[in-house]
Amino acid sequence: MRFVDFAIGLGLCLLGFSAHALEIEEQRSYAGSGPVVVRILSTADLAAFEPFITTFQAQHPEIGVDYTVSSSAEVYRAIQGGARYDVVISSAMDLQFKLANDGFAQTYSSELTDRLPSWARWRDLIFAFTSEPAVAVVSTELFAGLPLPKTRQELIAILRENPERFVGAIGTYDVRTSGLGYLFATQEARISDAYWRLSEVMGRLDPALYCCSGQMIDDVSEGRLALAYNVLGSYADQRLAEPGNGGMQIIEFDDFDNVMLRTAIIPKTVTAPQEAGLFIDTMLATGLRQNQDDWVLPPLAASNTQQLSFGPIRLGPTLLVYLDPLNRRAFLESWQDAVEQGL
């Protein structure tokens, strides 16, 4: 009996309470000339995503777009709870996959979905349109005099040798609250032993825990953090390109890349399926382009699968493994042991 309670409890932790209303971070409506509106629930900031909406409305001016931003866990919970949206976009591949696997997604196929490489789709339920690596961002000022690490091993060594410089100056995802952080952490733990050693080392340095890439990058650029580990490369690139952000450097490690695919599904609750399909096609068309231009979200081609030693995180049932409440509990226990030593 206790296990069951525990499992349910964990499930509720992860999913929030079903009675609980959706926590909206941002919302905006783009009116179309016609009455039909595509309702999108997404984890991507409006700033990053707006170009897609603009492109879509240039092609289909008659269709309005309603864009709602929330956290990946919230998005998952809402769709599982039967919320009515037409397109669901999330950076948490595992939660998106689970929605598709567990029967919350609607099939869709078009010429564009057929053009997707096999790693960028799963059946005709879930489609990737960006590929975004996890990177580390360092403050040039606070890192001054130290060599830039090329591998996680080197990073561990640097942190070990300079504890005084990094105490309280390291930021990383709070994997308990951030879906994307949890995904990156579990994948990294699976690929390499270095993850736990790094977590131990960071845990000893009293790290700051964040919900989102944006805030971490903010804090690095403003000199509050010396190092932000596992932030979205796309956001970091964008921030670096802004004027007055020279005090920051991006590190892509050589040992392995952790590449996330931003995915879209059409939920079963869709009310405008045709328009939802058109929106997916627009995203895929942009996702399949070869050069990034000045868009924040990079195309699929950004992760050149030949160059990567591991390729992007695979869309498949393995994503279910770490979502299992028992595994999640075990992983979070280990993570807490490693990271929250000072507390």
Place this chain on the structure above:
Amino acid sequence: MTPNSSISRRLTFLLACVAAVLSVLSWYMVTEFARQAAERTQDNILEAAATIIAEALRSEDGEVRLELPYSAFSMLGAISEDRVFYHVATGTETLTGNAPINANLTAPTTGQTALDTITYQAEPVRVASVTRVILNNQAPVPVTVSVGQTRNGVSLIANDLSRTAGIFSIAFFVLAVGLSAIVARTSLRQLKVIAEAVGRRGPSDLRPLRHPAPEELAPLMVALNSLIDRLARSLRQSEDFITEAAHRVRTPLATVRAQAEVALRRVESADEKQRMRQIIRAVDESSRSAGQLLDHATVAYRAENVPDNRVDLAFVAKVATDALQPTADMKDIDIGLRTEETVVLGDRVLLESALRNVLDNAVKYSPPETSVSVTVFKADGFGQITVSDHGPGLGTAPYDRYTNRFQRGENVGGTVGSGLGLTIAKDVVVAHRGTIELTDNEGSGTCVSLILPLA
């Protein structure tokens, strides 16, 4: 007789039907095997995944604990893009899982895997279950691990193989139809050979068929031969009848003629003499007709079975010329004979009869004190007898008509004849696989050639 159906076509059709049935059957079997193989593969993977998960179960601090092994799910995702469901239950309580796929399953006995197909979310889902007993707080707790997967990959593989098998089946069918047509034609060739053998036969060839025939055609051959036999017998009967009739007519006619000659000498008035001559002439005509009919019947009878005797045409010419010499002498006609040894295969009596008729015409229709030439020579693998005269010629073309029975010319005048002479000649020549040629010498007479293949 109209060819309302073709055995060859029907045979081809039937064989094609058999091929079609076999094609469909083989396609169905391959499809079925492919599906079973694909299903078994999936079953094995599901069993392996369930077993791996069950092996990861452990008891810790009085709790049954489980960390889902990554490899189990990696395996499930490796072969197909199928939705994956799992469920772990301790007794009747759910430990973890993403779908209640164990709902209608009976837990397998420990150490065994159970496989079942259930319907979940309106889709068929294959489920493998394993039960393992874990010691928890010194009490054995049975834990059942169920792993399920939709069957899209299975049907995808099966459909793929089914399509390939379908293409092969169609190819097999087309090939089989082609072969069937060839087989049908080959097996019917024997029939065609016999038909051709019958067709090639001359009009008076009534020998029984001796062609080797397959067992199935034996009844047809027997029936055909008995028909031929009956035909030949009835023909022979009528010929016998003619011979008999001719004999019976000729004997009394000879008596009548002799008496009429005597009477002619006795009567005095010119008028009565004229009447007697008319009687004698009519008797001559009848007698000639009876003789020729007898000859014709003999030829028809003998031509049925021409032996392969070596016959020298020079000798034949000599005999015929000698036979007609007295008649020719009466008209002061000189018969010139020029020959070389020319051997053909056949019946000497028949050939003599043929030439005698031709020579008879030449002498009969030529005016007195002319000459007739008989030449025998070889040319191009053929032996030829040519009889040329200086008579009135054949009149208007076509001359072939004279070889028809009872066909006489318009120019014969009072000459006695029955119109069977050239018919006999032609029948003999044809029975010897030869030809007869009638040509007009353009005012200077007639030329008749008998052309026969050399021995």
